[in-house]
Amino acid sequence: MQHARRYGYVGPPELRGRMAGVDAVAVETAAALARWLAERDRGELVEPFTFVVALDGGLRLASRRSEHVVLVGGHDVLAAGEIAFALAGSGWHVVEVTNQSTGYCPDPDCWPAVGEALDRIGVRHPDDFTDKVTFRRCPACGERNVVRDDDFTCAQCDSALPAQWNFAPN
Ligand SMILES: [Zn+2]
Structure with missing residues (x-):
């Protein structure tokens, strides 16, 4: 695969x-x-x-x-x-x-x-x-977000969310 x-x-x-x-x-x-x-x-x-x-x-x-x-x-x-x-x-x-x-x-x-x-x-x-479903982790506060209506803003702290998927292990 x-x-x-x-x-x-x-x-x-x-x-x-x-x-x-x-x-x-x-x-x-x-x-x-x-x-x-x-x-x-x-x-x-x-x-x-x-x-x-x-x-x-x-x-x-x-x-x-x-x-x-x-x-x-x-x-x-x-x-x-x-x-x-x-x-x-x-x-x-x-x-x-x-x-x-x-x-x-x-x-x-x-x-x-x-x-x-x-x-x-x-x-x-x-x-x-x-x-x-578009998931993004907030780089600022770590919150897991679901992006709705192309609003790439963290629901928790209002920080900008990245355009690319970002849950990869570091
Ligand atoms: Zn946040």
Whole structure:
């Protein structure tokens, strides 16, 4: 894979160690995905799920209440976000997929890892994120920001945020 960027966990440290009780699954086949989705209740299916693409390129899913970091035991990921599926004639397909993860704050550039993970499973999906979230760390105060309406200003301290994604480990 040519997209070598790994995303390290940047969220609150107390969540990193929290592993117990998460109903997460590593999805390797379309049949496994269908099985896991069939076990969700109706209320869960109307909301997107939490997903990560682990360093092995595999897709892992959990209910939306789950923090991304617990899906991979605190490890780095290739991508993270939220994903929603719908049942069509031929099976489940992806209707919504975003890079919404405040735990990893991934750049929308992580899409290829998501597309490849879904291709590997054999589930139909959009060609890119259906919604892209722009994350920036404030160079002045360290706050994790979501940039909205092209306003590159820190919500915490009003400092200017950089044009480029800047959560890379130093
Ligand atoms: Zn700031």
